Amino acid sequence: MSPRIELGRFLDTEESCELSVDKLMTGRTAIIAKTGYGKSWTLRRIAEQLLDLGYPLGIIDPEGEHVSLAEAYDMLIISPDGDVDLAKEGSPERLAKAAVRGVSFVLDLSKYMTKPEVAAGLVADVIKALMDQKGDGFLVMVDEARELAPERGARSQLGKHASTTETWITALATRGRKRGVGLVFTTQRPQLVSKTVLSQAENKIVLRVEYNADLAAIGKFLGLDKAVIRRIRRLNQGEAYIEGPFVDRAGFIRVGEVKTAHLGSTPQVKPRPPPSLSEVVSYITADLGRLVAAEEAAAEAEKPEAPPAEPREKARVEEKVRKISVGLESAFTMPSERLTSPELRDLLEERNKARKMLELLEESREEMREEVYEFLREEYERTLNEFEAKIAPYRREAKISELVLEAALKDRELKLRFLDGQARGFLYGIRTWRVRRRLEREIRELEERLARVREILSSLE
Structure with missing residues (x-):
């Protein structure tokens, strides 16, 4: 049976709403909401649940809202002041290879937006590199697809360079499944998102939406009926309509709290403990000659066992406790x-x-x-x-x-x-x-x- 994560609880029965990890990790999922009604919250809820189970993911973050996940989870921050600045050093190909081996990352595009051509190039290079890797399942999460995959004529912070990112996100939406790469994207304006990308979403999480043009796009390209759309207008913050292959039944839910085969078939998704982040940083930024020599030497040696997950989890809990105990001393400030x-x-x-x-x-x-x-x-x-x-x-x-x-x-x-x-x-x-x-x-x-x-x-x- 496929492992599952809990997104929240159904409003009518208070039963747990669980998502199939396999359908999520290799599927296409749209999260849609008006500003302030839980779009990024829902994305983070899913990310945290997957990271807790050991499934790797990469967040493409135009606003830099999700870098804080690295405070609780082992995630690489890709930015000029993060762990790796791919615009100046390193290789998207090596990042992708590390990612499918279990390393999660946040690509903080907010640090690159002053140079739209650089930001667009990074997104394209990372997605292309991930699709070239054939691993055991990797999930790409795009927060605010309108900026990176806009409908023709819609404006984006990337300007004319948005056509580059739109091309590769469309490729991911249409061809990523065969390569074991899933897509979760959010938007507050579905009307302004590429209709090709929007129509590929078989999994839907729709929170409150009010604008007629956006509701029309949801009805047309996501196939929601009029009764559901009427109720979506009145949803409270954190409430959502959910349907798709990744959930056993469609319905309205309240999203829970946050604390992140062969070519023609969908690969089996497997969790795996990643290597240490310090090793990954060195790996991605290493000189190519030294890297090739090191990998050839490693291929001849006996492959070491993956580090056990329990000590890492224990260390993570101890770190959280340490932070809180230090915080107690500063409560009076x-x-x-x-x-x-x-x-x-x-x-x-x-x-x-x-x-x-x-x-x-x-x-x-x-x-x-x-x-x-x-x-x-x-x-x-x-x-x-x-x-x-x-x-x-x-x-x-x-x-x-x-x-x-x-x-x-x-x-x-x-x-x-x-x-x-x-x-x-x-x-x-x-x-x-x-x-x-x-x-x-x-x-x-x-x-x-x-x-x-x-x-x-x-x-x-």
Whole structure:
């Protein structure tokens, strides 16, 4: 039986909604949602579930939103300030070879967007190299396909170079299955995504969508019926309609929490423990002559066993615990000055203005031609997305602060409970009186700090 991951729970029965890993890793999956309703969240939920099981994947990330996955998982960051800068050193072919052996990566395109021809070339080279490798299943995840595979006439940050990335993402969508390479792509504007790519998606995850043109594209190219589309307009944040070969039954779900053969047939998907990332960085950036010599020598030697998965998982858990224990010591400095800075207040004010402009545009839609409406909405959404990208690091810091403060608060409560559970007596009461007072004082302070952080988080959403 194919391994499965849990995407969330069905709204009607609260039963677990599980996805077939095989159908996901070699299939074509579309994730569609209006801004702010869970598109990137859903992609990350799937990525984390697969990484937890040891399945490799690569995220092509135009906005740099997913590099934080490397804090919890062993993933290469491809960017000028990451592990490898493929624009200056290394080889996409060697990256692809490492990837199909079990190495996951994030290609952070946000660091290359000032040179669109470089960004487009990297995407094309990486996809081509992955399709040339015939491994045991690898998943490419593209966050916001509109930027990399736009419909003819739609605008992209890559400008004229978007035709290069569109060509290779289309090739991946139409021919990747035979090569064991799957595709998951997201978009908030299905109307502006290549219809060839959109129509290839047999697996569909559709969160809230409101614009008539986008709903029409979903109905036409994904084959959803009118009753489903009517309900999609009213979905709450994090709710989605799901159907396709990768799920046992179609239906509406709530997405769960996040913490990432031969030529003619679909290859069997296999998890495999990757080599160490330091070895991979050296491998990808190595001089070609030394690399060939090393591989020839390795071929003559006995092949070493793959490193066991359990120690790696243990190390990962220990690292998480270490980070939290360090964080407890800094709980009384939270929220940081960054989270209460005038710069953040200004960003939130501008972000809220952009949201209001979108609302006003929707209210005034009947007063203008459809072409004018589409042009203005695209401009307003681009502005809003720029502010959201700038706010994202503050949001991540606030969530970490909330976690650390909750942990520190629970730590003090447990210590107080421990004292209450000890043997009673006059001398014991004298000895523990100061400790109790300190713990009670710290609990009050932590509760106040946690309330401030949650207020900040609320403003950032």
